[in-house]
Amino acid sequence: MSAIHCHQLCKTFTQGDEVITGLDHVDITIEEGEFVCLSGPSGSGKTTLLNAIGGLDTPDSGEIRMGEIRIDQLDRGSLADMRLHHIGFVFQAYNLIPVLSAQENVEFVMQVQGVAAANRARKAAEILREVGLEGMEDRRPAQLSGGQQQRVAVARAIVSHPDLVLADEPTANLDSVAAAHLMGLFSQLNEHHRITFVIATHDKRVMSYARRLIKMQDGKIISDEAQ
Amino acid sequence: MAGLKFHFATIFVLSWRNLWRNHRRTYIMLGAISIGVWAMIFMTALMRGMVDDMLNQGIRNLPGHIQIQHPDFLDDPSVVNSIPEPDGELLVALNQAGAKRWATRIKLPAVIASERESRGINLVGVEPDAEADISGIPAQVSAGRFLVSNQDQGLIIGAKLAQRLETRLGKRVVVMSQDPDNNISERGFRIVGIYRAKMPGLEEFNVYAARDTLQKLLKIEGRVSQIVIVDENFRDIDTLYQKIRQSIPPSVEIKPWYDIDSYLAAMFNMMDGFVLVWVIIIFLALSFGLVNTLVMAIFERVREIGLIQALGMRPALIVYQILLESLLLLLIGLGVGNCLAIVTVKPLESGLDISIVAEGMAMMGASSTLYPSLTLYDMVMANTVVIILGILTSILPAWRAAKMDPVQALNTT
Numbered sequence: 121m122s123a124i125h126c127h128q129l130c131k132t133f134t135q136g137d138e139v140i141t142g143l144d145h146v147d148i149t150i151e152e153g154e155f156v157c158l159s160g161p162s163g164s165g166k167t168t169l170l171n172a173i174g175g176l177d178t179p180d181s182g183e184i185r186m187g188e189i190r191i192d193q194l195d196r197g198s199l200a201d202m203r204l205h206h207i208g209f210v211f212q213a214y215n216l217i218p219v220l221s222a223q224e225n226v227e228f229v230m231q232v233q234g235v236a237a238a239n240r241a242r243k244a245a246e247i248l249r250e251v252g253l254e255g256m257e258d259r260r261p262a263q264l265s266g267g268q269q270q271r272v273a274v275a276r277a278i279v280s281h282p283d284l285v286l287a288d289e290p291t292a293n294l295d296s297v298a299a300a301h302l303m304g305l306f307s308q309l310n311e312h313h314r315i316t317f318v319i320a321t322h323d324k325r326v327m328s329y330a331r332r333l334i335k336m337q338d339g340k341i342i343s344d345e346a347q
Numbered sequence: 348m349a350g351l352k353f354h355f356a357t358i359f360v361l362s363w364r365n366l367w368r369n370h371r372r373t374y375i376m377l378g379a380i381s382i383g384v385w386a387m388i389f390m391t392a393l394m395r396g397m398v399d400d401m402l403n404q405g406i407r408n409l410p411g412h413i414q415i416q417h418p419d420f421l422d423d424p425s426v427v428n429s430i431p432e433p434d435g436e437l438l439v440a441l442n443q444a445g446a447k448r449w450a451t452r453i454k455l456p457a458v459i460a461s462e463r464e465s466r467g468i469n470l471v472g473v474e475p476d477a478e479a480d481i482s483g484i485p486a487q488v489s490a491g492r493f494l495v496s497n498q499d500q501g502l503i504i505g506a507k508l509a510q511r512l513e514t515r516l517g518k519r520v521v522v523m524s525q526d527p528d529n530n531i532s533e534r535g536f537r538i539v540g541i542y543r544a545k546m547p548g549l550e551e552f553n554v555y556a557a558r559d560t561l562q563k564l565l566k567i568e569g570r571v572s573q574i575v576i577v578d579e580n581f582r583d584i585d586t587l588y589q590k591i592r593q594s595i596p597p598s599v600e601i602k603p604w605y606d607i608d609s610y611l612a613a614m615f616n617m618m619d620g621f622v623l624v625w626v627i628i629i630f631l632a633l634s635f636g637l638v639n640t641l642v643m644a645i646f647e648r649v650r651e652i653g654l655i656q657a658l659g660m661r662p663a664l665i666v667y668q669i670l671l672e673s674l675l676l677l678l679i680g681l682g683v684g685n686c687l688a689i690v691t692v693k694p695l696e697s698g699l700d701i702s703i704v705a706e707g708m709a710m711m712g713a714s715s716t717l718y719p720s721l722t723l724y725d726m727v728m729a730n731t732v733v734i735i736l737g738i739l740t741s742i743l744p745a746w747r748a749a750k751m752d753p754v755q756a757l758n759t760t
Contacts (some may be wrong), residue, residue, distance in 0.1 A: 176657055176753045197661050204659025211757065219364035229658050247743045276658075336448045 124150040126304055129167055129182035144339035153314040157330035165318035165339040167288050174207050174286045208277030212289035222259040223257035226275045227313040247275040267298030269345035287319040291326055303329045362672040377680050383633040384684025387626045387729040392719040393690045398618045399720050405611045406604050410482045411575035412584045418600045426455050426527050429570040430599050440594030444587055447578050449572035450477030453561045458526035461512035468554045472561030481575055483540055491516045491540035499541030499557035504551025509541055516541055526566045534564050611670045622725055626732045634740045641744040652748050653756025662749035668744035677737040681730050692721045
């Protein structure tokens with residue numbers, strides 16, 4: 121995996137007549153295998169930074185590099201390929217595809233990657249077992265609890281061993297037990313598979329798992345500390 | 348190639364399941380497509396049946412699919428422009444070309460007079476045996492009998508002409524015409540049959556006598572006005588035409604039906620255009636429903652589209668997925684519509700009585716019984732138009748889905 125370098129990232133949004141600063145000259149480097157938490161109040165720029173790193177949003181100015189690749193200069197198709205092969209996303213609201221079962225949701229990314237059916241079925245079953253969803257493979261999202269859905273989303277994000285997992289408030293809709301279980305899983309994957317995690321959160325329990333804590337406010341990084 | 352296979356499997360599953368996500372909407376749209384396709388094919392079958400009937404009637408009145416005659420006969424159908432009865436190479440060609448039937452005819456203007464009235468007519472000398480296949484007149488005789496031999500002394504006239512002449516079956520009439528020396532030839536005939544034509548207008552003009560009887564009357568033994576050839580299907584006569592054409596002497600000309608009657612030819616050529624326009628008009632009505640269904644389906648799952656973009660599905664695959672969804676909807680609708688059309692048209696192929704509008708149909712040259720004609724060509728055309736235009740119509744909603752901003756889409760509530 122290549123390190124992520126953000127240099128002088130700026131992003132503004134317009135809401136009516138008001139211009140809101142999402143990112144204000146952000147400089148950050150995240151090395152391979154790091155477990156980073158972005159914290160800060162709502163509107164501080166955590167999600168905007170995650171979206172920019174993940175190629176979901178384009179900065180107004182500045183550079184984002186993943187190794188030698190300038191993410192901010194890629195076209196939509198290349199960005200899609202980069203996300204497909206290098207990045208796993210975990211969103212706050214689970215975001216599963218409702219017409220697919222848990223197993224099919226986990227297989228989805230591998231299917232688009234072109235992994236053979238038998239191989240992806242085996243991997244999906246393994247990862248679902250690992251996140252504690254054995255026996256629930258055929259359930260559709262509507263038949264799963266919030267915690268179970270979030271675990272499916274995590275399984276989908278990590279099943280193809282991406283270089284980077286970007287998680288936006290992954291525990292916001294989970295109870296404390298489910299949240300602890302999820303964070304334990306993230307830590308384990310980070311240690312065993314050296315997957316880089318960047319997690320945006322308000323949750324102090326989540327921050328306690330991080331080895332590096334970056335605090336943001338008004339689109340700026342106000343502190344960046346190892347824990 | 349393997350990648351493409353994987354992608355197809357992925358987008359097929361998504362498309363198929365998304366299609367059935369809102370059952371009611373899908374069923375309503377399927378109903379609309381099915382009824383639209385049924386209407387296209389059913390109405391096309393009726394139109395095709397009507398036009399085929401008009402063409403068949405028109406060709407029977409010419410008559411024949413191919414005619415051989417004197418080069419001046421069509422412009423001046425007088426007894427002078429006659430040709431010898433076929434012999435030698437032409438006779439061999441006519442017998443060996445594989446035509447369904449051929450016969451010689453005499454055809455010339457004449458005057459018919461009863462005790463009370465006289466009228467100008469088109470006097471036709473026929474070989475009675477062949478006439479069932481050539482003009483179909485024997486089957487239209489409603490009173491008396493048709494001619495029984497080439498030497499029959501009787502006369503067959505139309506019901507309307509009988510009315511005008513104030514005569515009837517069994518009565519005598521006088522027929523007058525000119526021989527090749529411009530002398531008046533006339534003789535009395537007994538009316539042995541009265542026919543009712545499918546096109547009532549013809550009853551007033553065409554009068555049938557036996558060929559040899561007319562040859563004798565006109566002093567043209569061994570000569571005829573035309574050689575008339577019919578085949579199984581008027582659409583497919585070119586091979587037969589070419590075969591016979593090679594054997595005709597230079598003093599005569601041969602013409603296929605579409606060269607003899609340009610109106611019939613134009614009608615024949617325009618029919619496919621009519622069908623296409625008809626199919627497109629129905630599709631335009633359908634397309635509003637189709638686009639609305641797709642737009643609603645996309646609107647309902649903006650967030651999901653943002654998600655699959657975030658997960659790394661290329662915009663092109665999102666377009667394919669929406670188009671595949673549309674294609675599946677169209678294919679199911681087409682399947683049901685085609686089945687409905689076959690089930691409703693087939694029982695009507697034996698004939699649909701439209702005598703209530705017979706006069707109007709007669710004005711158009713069609714008979715009072717409509718035989719719907721369900722052709723593979725029309726079904727293929729309707730299906731092809733629906734699929735091609737359906738996919739084209741779906742491109743805009745699909746393209747808009749693929750162009751969605753993933754962040755905005757994911758934040759949609």
